[in-house]
Amino acid sequence: MKFLVIGATGATGKLLVSQLLEKGHEVRAIARSKDKLPENLRTHQNCEVIEGALLDFGDEKLSELIQGCQGVGSCLGHNMTFKGIYGKPRLLVTEAVKRLCSTAKSPIRFVLMNTTGNRNRDLNEPISPAQKIVIGLIRLLVPPHLDNEKASDVLRLTYPNGSNVEWVVVRPDGLIDKDKVSEYELHQSPTRSAIFDAGKTSRINVAHFMASLLTDQGVFSEWKNQMPVIYNKQ
Ligand SMILES: NC(=O)c1ccc[n+]([C@@H]2O[C@H](COP(=O)([O-])OP(=O)(O)OC[C@H]3O[C@@H](n4cnc5c(N)ncnc54)[C@H](OP(=O)(O)O)[C@@H]3O)[C@@H](O)[C@H]2O)c1
Numbered sequence: 001m002k003f004l005v006i007g008a009t010g011a012t013g014k015l016l017v018s019q020l021l022e023k024g025h026e027v028r029a030i031a032r033s034k035d036k037l038p039e040n041l042r043t044h045q046n047c048e049v050i051e052g053a054l055l056d057f058g059d060e061k062l063s064e065l066i067q068g069c070q071g072v073g074s075c076l077g078h079n080m081t082f083k084g085i086y087g088k089p090r091l092l093v094t095e096a097v098k099r100l101c102s103t104a105k106s107p108i109r110f111v112l113m114n115t116t117g118n119r120n121r122d123l124n125e126p127i128s129p130a131q132k133i134v135i136g137l138i139r140l141l142v143p144p145h146l147d148n149e150k151a152s153d154v155l156r157l158t159y160p161n162g163s164n165v166e167w168v169v170v171r172p173d174g175l176i177d178k179d180k181v182s183e184y185e186l187h188q189s190p191t192r193s194a195i196f197d198a199g200k201t202s203r204i205n206v207a208h209f210m211a212s213l214l215t216d217q218g219v220f221s222e223w224k225n226q227m228p229v230i231y232n233k234q
């Protein structure tokens with residue numbers, strides 16, 4: 001199978017590309033700079049790298065890029081620099097999800113990396129008054145948070161069950177880097193406070209789960225149109 005990976009040069013994106021290739025699949029990766037992908041990935045015979053900033057592509061080009069792919073994995077996120085956080089495009093992830101999904105001509109599976117700081121409003125996910133205040137402030141002061149919320153809303157509200165876009169929004173807690181995949185837990189909703197008692201999630205475990213969602217029908221069916229939370233097993 002072939003998958004489109006966006007945010008492929010990021011810390012998690014590279015791991016997702018690598019895991020899809022290891023499973024024997026083809027990857028079409030979009031990267032602002034090809035050189036940011038490790039050489040073993042960008043020169044891999046099953047990896048096609050399209051250079052450019054995703055939102056600079058017109059709808060026709062996006063439709064062409066998604067064509068022939070069975071799914072999209074998004075590890076796109078704002079760079080943690082002043083420009084990345086406060087500069088344009090403020091709604092990078094939201095616009096990417098919106099435009100890719102609307103240009104897809106055939107049924108597509110969309111797996112979006114998000115955050116436990118975002119709630120699934122389809123479920124009753126209670127948070128403490130203190131967390132509500134902190135999240136409200138983050139929403140006001142840190143634009144990427146709002147982008148993550150809106151991006152998941154695009155999938156949740158525009159593509160209900162039965163739509164041509166089937167999706168899963170993956171919510172990791174505090175991201176850490178590890179060399180190897182380890183045991184991890186999946187939950188429908190957070191089991192701890194993302195603000196006051198954050199857990200840990202290895203990026204490589206996020207990539208492993210995302211690759212499983214994209215390639216394994218059983219795993220995808222279990223989480224389809226949901227927003228699973230992923231924590232490393234302690
Ligand atoms: N605790 C949490 O739950 C948590 C924590 C952190 C992050 N996250 C979320 O996880 C996701 C990915 O995290 P990460 O650490 O793997 O991200 P990362 O290493 O910062 O990677 C971000 C990716 O997005 C690309 N990108 C940034 N700005 C872009 C733009 N304007 N146009 C096109 N591409 C752009 C980057 O490309 P370049 O390489 O060209 O810059 C890179 O490929 C983000 O959505 C983030 O919000 C969650």
